[in-house]
Amino acid sequence: MKLYIAEKPSLGRAIAAALPKPHKNHKTHIEVANGDVVSWCVGHILAQADPQDYDERFKKWSMETLPMLPQQWKLIPIARTRAQLTVLRHLVKQADTIIHAGDPDREGQLLVDEVIDYFNVSTAKKAKVKRLLISDLNLPAVKRSLNSLKNNQDFMPLSISALARSRADWLYGLNLTRAYTLQGQKQGYNNVLSVGRVQTPLLGLVVRREQAIANFISKPFYQVLAHLSLSQKQDNENMCFTAKWQPSEACQQYCDEEGRVLVKGLAENVVARINNQPAIVEDISIEQKQQNLKFLAFNLSSLQISAAKQFSMNAKLVLDVCQSLYEKHKLITYPRSDCRYLPKEQLKQAPAIINMLAGTKLPCHEQAKNADASIRSHVWNDKKITAHHAIIPTEKSPNNINLNSFEKNIYLLITRQYLAQFYPVYKYQQTKLTVKIAGGLFTTNAKVEQQKGWKVLFPSNDKASQHETNQLPVLKKGQHLHCKQGELIEKHTSPPESFTDATLLAAMTGIARFVSDENIRKVLRYTDGLGTDATRAGIIDLLFKRNFLQRQGKKIVATDIGVALINALPVKATLPDMTAQWESVLTAIAEKNANYVSFMDPLISTITDMVTEASQQPFSGLPKVAFKPKRARRAKKKMTSNT
Template sequence: MKLLITEKPSVAMEFAKALKINMNRKDGYIESDGWIITWCVGHLVTMSYPEVYDEKLKFWRLDTLPFIPTEWKYEIIPNVQKQFNIVQRLLQREDVEEIYNAGDSGREGEYIQRLVYMMAKPNPKAQIKRVWIDSQTEEEIKRGIREAKNQSEYDSLADSAYLRAKEDYLIGINFSRLLTIIYGRRVASKINEEKISISVGRVMTCVLGMIVSREREIRNFVKTKYYKIIGEFGNTDGSFKAEWRVNEKSKLFESPKLYNDSGFKKENEAKEFIASLAGKKAIISELKKSKQKENAPLLFNLAEIQNECTKRFKIKPDETLDVIQNLYEKKLVTYPRTDARVLSTAVAKEISKNLNGLMRGYKDEEVQNLLKKMVDEKYSTNLVKTKYVNDSKITDHYAIIPTGQGYENYEKLPELHKKVYNTIVKRFIAIFYPPAEYNKVNVVVDVENETFIASGKVCISQGYLEVLRPQNKAKKSTSNAQNVENNSESSKESEDGIENNLEVFKSLKKGQEILVNNYEIKEAETTPPSRYNSGSLILAMENAGKLIEDEELREQIKGAGIGTSATRGEIIKKLEKIKYIDINSKTQIVTPTQKGEAIYDVVNFSMPDMLNAKLTASWEKGLDLVAKKEIKPDEFMTKLVNYINSKFNKLIVKT
């Protein structure tokens, strides 16, 4: 017999359908000729609390810390004991010759299954194989089973998973207890609560640090007014505006009168500068006309689609993951918990299957028109040599794309799920469309060694924007493109926020003297950074490694973020649940609570590196290196234990 174990019952049903197994449903499993299919219900096994090791550890006391077990204890989660017993009995059956680990294809999925095997002690004669799939379509399930590798080939991934759990356990339990013992009463008094436990986590505390730091940056921000100089120049064809910028030849180069080389600190000094330009000639010193192409953005990974859904639909990242997980289980999209934004070469070569499936099955009029245009215009579907295909940027899974299947489930989906699916579909279709094209102009005007700069661009061909741009903007863009074709370019805002009619630039020539119509002062002011919303916070977590100032270290942990694609949404959810942060339900704007700021202050005083992306990202990088067999698990564990002991010694001395 062959035994296959999935992560949840619904996935087991899809495997049974793909294998054409007779649905002989029993209590907690399916059995037919040659196959048994059973399932976990998420985690069946968990790490034991400290008091299981020693009753004394039930009480939070300084003399019992740090708690670092030499042998780890695990236990069955009580409310799933029945299903564990069923899985255990099946694993131990004498007639089971092959066991297929069909858990979720990622680190956490591996961990869930490995814990079960560790506790259940399978029939030692049975060979255990690992099924690794990118979607739940019938052909992908069959391929995953057909190409299943020996589970031992995933041992390093399992090592990484065990270490992640141990790290979170040790840091959470030890430092939560320590800081609560030392600072708990002080914090409780500060926020007018009777008592409080200070919750610390490897990832959670760092994210809290990001949120509080940003909030205080905004709170302490002092707006600064400054004054820009705008010149209006022209010829017989019309006029245009250009902004003054200091340059090395300017009499004000490195002058203390200026704010950021683009404006004056005082209005009267700006007026004096304008007066000094009176009667001076204006010459075109530079004139560059070019065509610019802009390709469609890369495909969605989980962080990108979470951010997109927060912006569009005002939903939290964990809600987005739930939606995409449902789409995945309905066979509509590929694996959701991915960090990659590109496809593998192998998938790219077969991508016509996905497109054909969309054409046949997805009854969305707009999408069908976009697909029809692809065919009519003969857009290339050969992605292999494009930026959208890169095997080196894929670890476990490629980007999230529609499978072109599962449409029998589509109509029953909630409206939000349909909208998210449509968002994924359009991002996918966009990569087959040509680039958007622009006419771009850059003009530099010289007035007695003072430089005025004007720039602008107008869309002459929408390309992929026809797929991704919102409908009202698309119409506007079409109008612009038509105007260009009719040799009458419309006004277009430049990169400096100044509107210019690009038609006037056509007759300009380098070295030409032009008219000075007037100079004006434009008051501006500095702006604080924006607060995170729940989606932009996910992206900030993903890219946290880039914030590290040490260039060498930044390069060492390149690609490492805070948390993983599978856990970031849950971290934000937990911070909100324990009332360290608030998330506005309408805007999804994230702000710290009084309690969250009090916890931040404690951690910042006692162990500030816990708030720093450098530490958290480097731990995540270490786990990745274990998974890649570049460092040994014992080496990682030794560093972790040394870190905990070192921190305890310093904190005890500090208090």
């Protein structure tokens, strides 16, 4: 008998639908006509053991027992799914062949692998386990996946990476939460000080941003524009244009690090010098340019960022909507993907997907009608694919499905991003002009569109280039012009902006920008971040639930409790440097470029040092809080499952 173990019931039923009928449907599994069985986990059905399961001494929170470092890691059944675990144990024992059908990511890989390991499956039987990768729950896609089973051993690096992450969260979260909570109690703060490998640096980003805004002092800076015409008598507005002064090397002492002029008198002097003065074209270049599509297909984080910008949807809501589109409606592929590329094999389905979208009753039908399936963008790259690919629409039509407004908005974002891969390049003519007036250089640019291409799908993204409205006359190098007048423009430096759902997610995905240690920043790739695509929404949501973050309109700001916690903790625990580097190593493990020991050994050493540091932390800035034993016990119990 073959036993298929899916990650959740919906996936199990989709697999069974592609297997021989008739079926015998049970609450915990499905028997198919040829004797094979499909069963499932219900998400995680095993959890990391609590500290007291390792040693009774760990039941009491005490500095003397820290750090807690299990020598032999344990998993325990989750009470609410214990019955399903019992059924799986019986089925695994009966099975000749096991087919791993967890979700196609590192958490999905570990989830089923740890169940197989928990049952002590023999080495020989484990070596024969197959891997079924499904990112589309529609019947044709499931059948294709069933015909291309992989060897599960090939995916062990994914599982090891997830295992390392899980154990790191246990070690870091439990040890440091206990250490800092115990120190806080000495100052009268008798509540749990929750510390996490990801949540605390993320909270630190928000706190520091708000502190930067509060301490910001706006400063004026000045720009000079020259209003130019072809001649002194030229009155035709179409023959007039403006150019902006570029301060010379001698003026840099009066500028800030971004080249902005800070001394008003200098700018006023330039204006006075160029009024009603002759000008000459110092340099002019005209180039025919084209821009390939810069938008890859979505992974979860990029989709969440886009939805936050366009629809003000928070990350958790976007994930929930995606799960509905994937599991309930079967309209999109696997949503918890961290990949933005597509395999070349998927090109075979592209014409069918485009034709289906062209026949929908949604706005995407016009976009699909103008798509050209023969165009190949750089999204098609087999070398960039791991266990999953980017989120795209399936071949199933939404016409007979009643989508709510959230589902419709997310579906249209995904379809547009996919269809854009089949649009031509954007073409334009760019003119760069340099003019000399009274010894000073002034520049301007002009752009003339020649082929809209893929930009027709992204009108809002074209706003940045709309400032290039100069209509330049036909000019040549050495041509004499006239500066009718100079204009002084006073502007003011702006404070950094508070985080929003979109920018906080972007900060998590591109954390290297916020890393202070130059050496660590060098080892991080652009895509290395805090958390994973699948966990980021939950981490942000967790900080809100713990009352560390709050919303002010679209802004996300820290509460007084969140600020007090960050101010009380050692700086090392609140910066993303260390955890960002850990994420980089976890990714390297998944890609077979690092191993478990190379990650865990330095981690244990770091945690040991941080526990020692915590015992010396005064926490003088924490408020006095009365002890709430029931609430504290509940919070303690949750520590093992949070990052």
